[in-house]
Amino acid sequence: MERASVILPSPYALGETLGSGQAFRWRKRGRSYYGFIENAPVRLVQQRETVGVRWAGEGDAAAALSRYLRVDDPMEQIYAGWRGDERLAGAAHRWAGLHLLAQDPWETTVSFIASSASNIPKISRSIEKMCGAFGEPVEFAGETFHAFPSARALAGASGAKLRACELGYRARYVKEAARSVHEGEVDLDAVARMETAAAQAAMVEGLDGVGPKVAACALLFSMRKDDAFPVDRWVQRCVGDWYFNGRAPAAKKCEAWGRERFGARAGYAQQYLFHDARAGARGRAALRSRR
DNA sequence: CACCAGGACGGCG
DNA sequence: CGCCGTCATGGT
Numbered sequence: 001m002e003r004a005s006v007i008l009p010s011p012y013a014l015g016e017t018l019g020s021g022q023a024f025r026w027r028k029r030g031r032s033y034y035g036f037i038e039n040a041p042v043r044l045v046q047q048r049e050t051v052g053v054r055w056a057g058e059g060d061a062a063a064a065l066s067r068y069l070r071v072d073d074p075m076e077q078i079y080a081g082w083r084g085d086e087r088l089a090g091a092a093h094r095w096a097g098l099h100l101l102a103q104d105p106w107e108t109t110v111s112f113i114a115s116s117a118s119n120i121p122k123i124s125r126s127i128e129k130m131c132g133a134f135g136e137p138v139e140f141a142g143e144t145f146h147a148f149p150s151a152r153a154l155a156g157a158s159g160a161k162l163r164a165c166e167l168g169y170r171a172r173y174v175k176e177a178a179r180s181v182h183e184g185e186v187d188l189d190a191v192a193r194m195e196t197a198a199a200q201a202a203m204v205e206g207l208d209g210v211g212p213k214v215a216a217c218a219l220l221f222s223m224r225k226d227d228a229f230p231v232d233r234w235v236q237r238c239v240g241d242w243y244f245n246g247r248a249p250a251a252k253k254c255e256a257w258g259r260e261r262f263g264a265r266a267g268y269a270q271q272y273l274f275h276d277a278r279a280g281a282r283g284r285a286a287l288r289s290r291r
Numbered sequence: 292c293a294c295c296a297g298g299a300c301g302g303c304g
Numbered sequence: 305c306g307c308c309g310t311c312a313t314g315g316t
Binding site: 117118119121122125163166167168169170171250252285 | 306307310312313314
């Protein structure tokens with residue numbers, strides 16, 4: 001059990017970042033966030049600019065948290081690059097301190113296989129059920145947590161038990177992708193060392209249920225491939241609305257456009273666009289329900 | 292009760 | 305290639 005404390009840069013929007021739809025296992029209880037770093041349970045407590053960490057992992061908790069939260073990312077520099085872009089400049093202002101994360105690659109890959117044509121609350125429940133059914137139990141802070149299941153555990157899972165995790169038609173994708181990783185056909189450590197396009201191609205080719213978007217998410221949210229530009233329905237729609245006069249380009253073209261336009265920081269641009277688009281939709285939904 | 296969701300896949304033109 | 309129907313399932 002490791003304890004430490006980390007000084008966050010300013011700005012760092014911790015709650016917004018942990019709940020931004022790139023990670024699915026963070027839960028807020030009181031002033032604490034419970035989740036996993038390097039697949040070991042962790043509790044974070046934010047007080048002003050510092051975060052207290054209690055971590056079940058081995059090694060330097062402060063270093064692990066700093067890596068995970070990407071506290072060294074040059075946000076002001078990134079925002080400066082968006083000054084000529086009205087939409088992104090606005091999003092940078094509204095969501096100042098929203099960061100990308102550096103999560104576990106295997107967990108992130110499976111999580112986004114489970115994400116296809118779903119929604120964030122359902123994805124979270126689905127992953128939680130997978131962990132409960134197939135993940136190793138870990139005692140932490142007086143309760144039992146379940147680590148994210150290994151490739152071996154998921155490869156050996158029964159189809160029925162997997163589908164019980166609300167995975168639907170994605171269950172066979174998870175099982176087959178797990179087999180590919182467990183048998184070494186795909187090596188995520190090697191993928192992480194490739195440049196983005198090659199890494200994406202390797203994942204799409206080698207992993208069932210992984211297309212361009214899911215691969216881009218895994219690369220961006222767990223392997224620091226910041227030039228990746230995942231295009232889901234939200235991003236496709238808002239890119240169409242904000243940059244193409246309401247006519248959304250096809251997903252493939254939209255991805256190429258985003259990577260070309262935003263370059264080495266395309267992933268950050270994508271995350272801010274996604275966050276802004278969803279926040280707008282949530283606002284409109286709240287407005288509707290109030291009438 | 293339609294319609295949508297951090298899409299992928301396979302078949303068809 | 306690009307387009308389109310299909311695939312479970314819960315939320316709105």
